[in-house]
Amino acid sequence: MEKWVAEFFLRRQQNPRVYAPSLLSALKPVDSDDCVKFKITAVLRDISNSLNRGTVDEGMLDLLELLEKLLLQEHSVIMESLRSAYCWTAAECSLRFMWPMTASDGFFGDALERIWKKRIGMLKERESDLVSRELLKWESDLNKAFEEPEIYKKIRETNIRYNAISRLTQLLKEQWALLGCSSLESEARKRLLKCKDPPSASRQRGCYHFGRAGDTIDNTNEELETGREARNGSYRENANDVEEVGWVENPDRVDKVTDQEHEHEPSVSKGDVTVARELKDVLLEIQRLTDLSTMQEKEPGNAMDQSANVTPQHDGENRTEAEDSEGTSSSRRVRPHLPTPEPLNVSPLKKVRLERPRPRRLMKFWTPEEVEALREGVKEYGKSWKDIKNSNPVVLADRTEVDLKDKWRNLFGRQ
DNA sequence: ATAGGGCTACAG
DNA sequence: CTGTAGCCCTAT
Structure with missing residues (x-):
């Protein structure tokens, strides 16, 4: 029963203060097969907590590896979202050590050794499903970056963190959905x-x-x-x-x-x-x-009520319905009453028009290397420009997805 | 996210 | 001037 209650709490989004590892060790004696789902729940909660704090570090890699093991115990398939999340988290962990302008300062070399040689080396040894093509691509790119300052600089400027976070979020979404509702429920x-x-x-x-x-x-x-x-x-x-x-x-x-x-x-x-x-x-x-x-x-006070009471200056006719509905259905669930939005005296369309257009990017001709990367990408993914960019973020660092599309159009005519 | 129309800098 | 590569904007 206590496990049920613990599980119930772990699945609540609004209760991020639980520390899963200690919880797991406290409940260690119970170690049946049923326990696996509970452990998965705990690990997901931990990942979620870590994400809420904004930490994407090597602890996150530990959690993802643990999650893989648990999913295997449960005979689930390892989904693409997990591989992708692992891959980008590993990349982000390496990027954290790329703050010096060049690779020579040792931090980056250490990170490569620790994350890619040791940790991912072990994954390869046990032929883990976490080793994806995407991951291998990153490995070779990062190794190259260690040798070549140009590539180092490009990777350094890539927004890997955003990718890692969105992949982790997606992973959580899928896994929570797979777990369904808690045992108690x-x-x-x-x-x-x-x-x-x-x-x-x-x-x-x-x-x-x-x-x-x-x-x-x-x-x-x-x-x-x-x-x-x-x-x-x-x-x-x-x-x-x-x-x-x-x-x-x-x-x-x-x-x-x-x-x-x-x-x-x-x-x-x-x-x-x-x-x-x-x-x-x-x-x-x-x-x-x-x-x-x-x-x-x-907040100590009820924020909703306060905001509902703050009425715009030009008040006038509206807003009596709030009180009406409050009175008639007092026994129903209490829903927050948001104030009706204040009408804008300036059309948002006009505003956009008046705003200074941001300056055009400097024109840069495509290098043969970039074109080759694009060709390879299209061969592999078709016209999913986003996937193509992700598959080779280093070479295509300066190109947006739209750029890829435009270049492809230039290569093969506008029809 | 992607497709397609349109604009602009540049080469010839 | 014209044609085009690269870039931007917007509808879907």
């Missing part, structure tokens, strides 16, 4: 579904992906209330959906569920209803407490 849902046949619309809402625990709890709540005037039917089908989504830990409970399924009997046991209700209450309590604590952390 799916267990609660399963029990509720056993009580009632939910309205058909709930099929789409069967699984709530990453994070928004608030919504999940609210909806769980609604189903308890609305589903009370019962309806019989395809409960089995829905129960199966949930089975796939959640990961189940307690063997006793699993048995109970499957037993009942075999009986094809949507009967409601009284015990289950009370357990479901208790579970709901506990979830709501946790929700309330965490919301309170996060609110207090942010």
Whole structure:
């Protein structure tokens, strides 16, 4: 149970203060297969924390490698997003040591040795899936940079950090989505579904992906209330959906569920209803407490109300609806009331027109090397200019994606 | 993100 | 002057 609660917290986006490694070691004795998903959750939370702090360092590489191992234990495929994130994180870690103008100062050489020779060398040894073509390309580019000041300078000016961060963000998004909702939530849902046949619309809402625990709890709540005037039917089908989504830990409970399924009997046991209700209450309590604590952390007063009260000078007719809706549905979920935007007295279109156009970039003719890189890129990726640039960011450092497109057009006519 | 029209600096 | 490579803007 404590693991469930821990997992529930780890998946909440609003609770970034958890330190996953210590949590993992505290729960070490429990080391069944079920534990893998929990560990993945913890690692994802750590990656997320690190990203929130803006740190993309070698610790991040450790986490990504750990994530790969866990995914392998779980027999999942290693997705492109993980490889790409690893690759750009490794590049960013090397870039951190390129702050001197030249490669000669030792930091960069050390970084190459530590990250690419040792760390990635070990990945190669165990034939890890993290070793991608993209990664090998970076390895050769960085090694070249160590020898040639020109390439060093170009890489130094590339915005690798942005790429790394966006890839890590994408990775997190995918992985959270894969995990689905937490055990606590799916267990609660399963029990509720056993009580009632939910309205058909709930099929789409069967699984709530990453994070928004608030919504999940609210909806769980609604189903308890609305589903009370019962309806019989395809409960089995829905129960199966949930089975796939959640990961189940307690063997006793699993048995109970499957037993009942075999009986094809949507009967409601009284015990289950009370357990479901208790579970709901506990979830709501946790929700309330965490919301309170996060609110207090942010601002002592209620920021929403204040901003709603600050009305623009030319007030006049509008804005009575805010109070109306407040009065009629006091029992519903409280939503923030944002003030209606103040009309601009200057059209934004005009403003753009008046702004000084930024100066044209200096014209620079394409070098044969760049053209060759473009040709290779098109051969490999087709007309995905973005991928082409990413595949050879060093040679194509001075060219935007649009430039690539334009050059290709110049090479083969405008049609 | 990409395609396509249009502009501008430059070579001849 | 004209043609074109490179660059910019905007619609999709």
